[in-house]
Amino acid sequence: MPKKVWLLVIGMFINVMGNSFLWPLNTIYMxxxxxxxxxxxxxxxxxxxGAGVVGNLLGGYLFDRIGGFKSIMAGIIISIIGLVGLVFWxxxxxxxxxxxxxxxxGGLIFPSMYAMMATLWPxxxxxxxxxxxxxxxxxxxxxxxxxxLVASVSIDYIFPANLVFYVVFFFIAFFGYRKLEIAPDRxxxxxxxxxxxxxxxxxxxxLIISGGYLIMWLVYSQWMTTISTHxxxxxxxLKQYSLLWTINGLLIVIGQPIIKxxxxxxxxxxxxxxxxxxxxFSISYIVVSFAASFTMFIVAxxxxxxxxxxxxxxxxxxxxxxxxxxxxxxxxxxxxxxATMGRMFGPFIGGILADQYGMQVMLFILTAFMIIPIIxxxxxxxxxxxxGYQPESRL
Numbered sequence: 001m002p003k004k005v006w007l008l009v010i011g012m013f014i015n016v017m018g019n020s021f022l023w024p025l026n027t028i029y030m031x032x033x034x035x036x037x038x039x040x041x042x043x044x045x046x047x048x049x050g051a052g053v054v055g056n057l058l059g060g061y062l063f064d065r066i067g068g069f070k071s072i073m074a075g076i077i078i079s080i081i082g083l084v085g086l087v088f089w090x091x092x093x094x095x096x097x098x099x100x101x102x103x104x105x106g107g108l109i110f111p112s113m114y115a116m117m118a119t120l121w122p123x124x125x126x127x128x129x130x131x132x133x134x135x136x137x138x139x140x141x142x143x144x145x146x147x148x149l150v151a152s153v154s155i156d157y158i159f160p161a162n163l164v165f166y167v168v169f170f171f172i173a174f175f176g177y178r179k180l181e182i183a184p185d186r187x188x189x190x191x192x193x194x195x196x197x198x199x200x201x202x203x204x205x206x207l208i209i210s211g212g213y214l215i216m217w218l219v220y221s222q223w224m225t226t227i228s229t230h231x232x233x234x235x236x237x238l239k240q241y242s243l244l245w246t247i248n249g250l251l252i253v254i255g256q257p258i259i260k261x262x263x264x265x266x267x268x269x270x271x272x273x274x275x276x277x278x279x280x281f282s283i284s285y286i287v288v289s290f291a292a293s294f295t296m297f298i299v300a301x302x303x304x305x306x307x308x309x310x311x312x313x314x315x316x317x318x319x320x321x322x323x324x325x326x327x328x329x330x331x332x333x334x335x336x337x338x339a340t341m342g343r344m345f346g347p348f349i350g351g352i353l354a355d356q357y358g359m360q361v362m363l364f365i366l367t368a369f370m371i372i373p374i375i376x377x378x379x380x381x382x383x384x385x386x387x388g389y390q391p392e393s394r395l
């Protein structure tokens with residue numbers, strides 16, 4: 001990778017490592033320490049993710065208007081403000097407000113990071129987004145392990161720990177990202193000329209694939225919410241639950257050589273790649289629905305990890321292929337906002353189903369939902385074929 005791309009990769013690693021101190025423990029904190037039900041905790045996480053949807057759309061728009069550096073810095077500064085608030089005030093009501101603010105600020109950051117990767121290293125293709133994906137998961141490998149240790153001393157310490165990582169990210173972005181230049185013809189052609197996109201087929205295709213992406217994240221979010229509290233109710237410790245995420249992150253890194261031959265064969269068959277990932281996803285939730293020991297939770301996590309390795313880098317790659325010049329940020333913002341909507345509705349829907357019918361029924365129902373992304377993956381390119389659109393024409 002070019003050296004300038006490494007700056008983005010390192011920044012994403014620090015960002016996610018800090019985030020992972022908080023997001024796996026949110027439901028546990030609200031349920032076990034603040035005494036709220038899973039449904040109520042789901043509502044708070046819905047507010048957090050709803051703010052993230054707004055942040056994602058605004059972040060993508062700001063990238064196209066003012067550039068990645070300014071939009072990322074805005075997100076980091078707002079995140080630091082929110083985390084300073086949580087350090088000093090993390091009772092019930094302040095927790096809701098500051099967590100919602102963190103959802104918005106995180107949304108500002110992610111589409112700009114993906115769009116900068118697409119514009120700085122366009123020839124990287126799937127490799128570019130896979131590098132960001134790997135950076136995220138190395139952060140996930142380290143962050144929850146550290147969070148488990150910190151929380152075992154006092155769960156209140158996770159807030160200042162998260163703040164420290166964002167301060168580090170601030171300095172990386174402030175001194176590193178302002179030097180990253182985007183080629184003008186790739187960044188501003190649509191904005192400056194103020195022209196409409198001549199064909200709507202790519203945007204319709206993006207909405208279809210993003211709809212399936214939403215469902216996948218709705219189901220995947222259960223690992224961070226309902227499954228976390230379920231594992232603790234079975235006698236699994238907080239350290240062990242955090243270790244599951246360490247296994248997830250490490251496996252994504254060391255598993256790359258394992259899946260590389262398959263990915264290479266599917267390089268021009270991204271639709272097949274996504275469907276394989278969805279099927280693997282679904283198997284993992286069947287396993288976790290019967291899990292009664294830590295070993296079974298590890299097995300389920302290993303399976304879901306291989307599934308996500310096929311899916312998560314593929315959808316941003318499709319968005320990059322479909323996006324017109326000057327709209328990279330907007331298209332990545334759309335993809336990220338749909339993922340965030342999945343994280344928004346997932347905890348609430350999962351919480352209600354778990355409270356009403358129990359964990360096993362909830363997992364069976366949500367596993368059945370995975371039929372939807374299979375259908376959207378099969379059909380998303382229909383508008384493109386009908387319109388005769390070629391992605392490389394870059395409308």
